[in-house]
Amino acid sequence: ALQDLSSPSSNLQMSNFAHVIFQNVAKSYLPNAPLECHYTLTQYILPHPKDWVGIFKVGWSTPRDYFTFLWSPMPEKYVAESTCNCVLTFQGYYLPNDDGEFYQFCYVTNKGEIRGASTPFQFRASSPV
Amino acid sequence: SSGEASVASHFALVTAYEDIKKRLKETEKENYSLKKKLRQMDEKLSGKNETS
Numbered sequence: 190a191l192q193d194l195s196s197p198s199s200n201l202q203m204s205n206f207a208h209v210i211f212q213n214v215a216k217s218y219l220p221n222a223p224l225e226c227h228y229t230l231t232q233y234i235l236p237h238p239k240d241w242v243g244i245f246k247v248g249w250s251t252p253r254d255y256f257t258f259l260w261s262p263m264p265e266k267y268v269a270e271s272t273c274n275c276v277l278t279f280q281g282y283y284l285p286n287d288d289g290e291f292y293q294f295c296y297v298t299n300k301g302e303i304r305g306a307s308t309p310f311q312f313r314a315s316s317p318v
Numbered sequence: 319s320s321g322e323a324s325v326a327s328h329f330a331l332v333t334a335y336e337d338i339k340k341r342l343k344e345t346e347k348e349n350y351s352l353k354k355k356l357r358q359m360d361e362k363l364s365g366k367n368e369t370s
């Protein structure tokens with residue numbers, strides 16, 4: 190079923206999921222250490238104060254499946270249709286342990302729509318690659 | 319809609335899947351070269367043992 194998304198009709202829908210781009214996502218992070226999440230709001234998204242970024246276990250099925258989340262701060266002096274670089278810091282005690290699972294960041298709008306998903310990462314006690 | 323949510327979760331899974339597939343390939347390549355290196359060192363070491 191993974192091929193379903195390569196059909197032309199779903200490519201149109203897929204583009205919605207790239208309105209927020211996560212930058213420099215590592216392959217692994219230390220558990221219990223602050224995690225900086227960098228992302229870019231492209232001109233295609235109109236940010237809202239109740240938009241949020243969640244850490245999800247890969248294979249999640251609804252936005253309610255988040256492991257932890259932070260509100261995405263509104264860019265200061267936001268100009269419509271501009272791009273903004275944002276950064277969020279997840280505190281270590283809210284993060285998963287070294288559990289062998291893969292996680293990813295997702296940007297979720299106030300209406301519960303997914304507008305960006307990152308490459309996956311793990312939480313590993315050993316030194317990150 | 320729930321249809322859109324399911325497309326979103328599918329898309330996120332495909333994103334993760336493609337990346338992990340790429341990493342698996344890289345890890346297998348590294349595994350191969352580490353094994354090769356180990357074999358070469360083994361041979362060097364056993365060669366030295368014979369001469370000494």
